[in-house]
Amino acid sequence: MNRTLLSRSKDWFKDRAYRAVSEIGYRCTPEAYMTGIDLAYHLRRLFERCGISTVLDVGANLGQYRNFLRRKCGFTGWIFSFEPVSEVFEVLRSRAVDDSRWEVFQCALGSEDGWREFNVMNDSHFSSFYDPVDDSATPEIKSLNKVVRRDVVQVRRLDKILGELRTRHGLGQVYLKMDTQGHDNQVMRGAGEELSKIAALQSEVAVRQLYRGMTGFAASIEAIGAYGFEITGIFPVAQDNMLRVLEFDLVAINIRLAGCWGGPL
Numbered sequence: 001m002n003r004t005l006l007s008r009s010k011d012w013f014k015d016r017a018y019r020a021v022s023e024i025g026y027r028c029t030p031e032a033y034m035t036g037i038d039l040a041y042h043l044r045r046l047f048e049r050c051g052i053s054t055v056l057d058v059g060a061n062l063g064q065y066r067n068f069l070r071r072k073c074g075f076t077g078w079i080f081s082f083e084p085v086s087e088v089f090e091v092l093r094s095r096a097v098d099d100s101r102w103e104v105f106q107c108a109l110g111s112e113d114g115w116r117e118f119n120v121m122n123d124s125h126f127s128s129f130y131d132p133v134d135d136s137a138t139p140e141i142k143s144l145n146k147v148v149r150r151d152v153v154q155v156r157r158l159d160k161i162l163g164e165l166r167t168r169h170g171l172g173q174v175y176l177k178m179d180t181q182g183h184d185n186q187v188m189r190g191a192g193e194e195l196s197k198i199a200a201l202q203s204e205v206a207v208r209q210l211y212r213g214m215t216g217f218a219a220s221i222e223a224i225g226a227y228g229f230e231i232t233g234i235f236p237v238a239q240d241n242m243l244r245v246l247e248f249d250l251v252a253i254n255i256r257l258a259g260c261w262g263g264p265l
Helices: 005-024 031-049 064-072 086-096 158-170 185-191 192-197 219-227 255-260
Strands: 052-058 078-082 103-104 116-119 145-155 173-178 200-206 229-239 245-254
Touching: 005 064, 005 078, 031 064, 031 173, 031 229, 031 245, 052 064, 052 158, 078 158, 086 103, 103 173, 158 192, 173 185, 185 219, 192 245, 200 219, 200 229, 200 255, 219 229, 219 245, 245 255
Parallel strands: 052 078, 052 173, 078 103, 173 200
Antiparallel strands: 116 145, 200 245, 229 245
8 A cells, every 4th residue: 555545544544533432422632632622622612603614724734724623623514725835735635635525725815816935944834925033032943944945826815715615615604714924914904805704713823923024913913803803712832942832823703793693602
């Protein structure tokens, strides 16, 4: 059995094992995934309350968030993933073959359609439109967040993509997840009026400045509030060896749609 087929077979068995355990009221969680339990619990409640049927996975990397949704949150709806880096996207596309409700796109999202230079880092998870800060205060990620080359990638506005997806799939209530290494605010700008139709969102916010020109965490929170979203949860993503938070996932609900559901989460 070749390596690709073996990997796909493992993913197939993992998905079904997680689903079987979930159906009897338990969660099967590898030790490496323990840090995501609180976020998964929060999203299960949020998705149920808001009737989320579609997730936009912006900054998909290798599809880790899809696995998180399927295996830890029990989400069975549509997932649309966006990843601009060619070799990373090829892995993503191969993994999407066995999931009929997972569609992948090779592009970045931003405030304007076009093509832009994009920094591909030593660890692809850190790839970004922005140049990394040479910050000795975060030595744990310095070698990972290092530019190895610069690609020119396609950038699309989210409002145009959502229009196309609604025509093809209907979508229902939408959850927007963003993990773009400093570019989340530009993704929201590119959503235009469509942002007001999104039920809830998740943004990875940096406490420490990891890139030059990125939006700081206070400004990020302010921007999300200005778009009409209110915070429902904050979950640390990365910490340094002193346990200081470097990045956290912020989850927020569209208060303008609050009439569609009621009561505390």
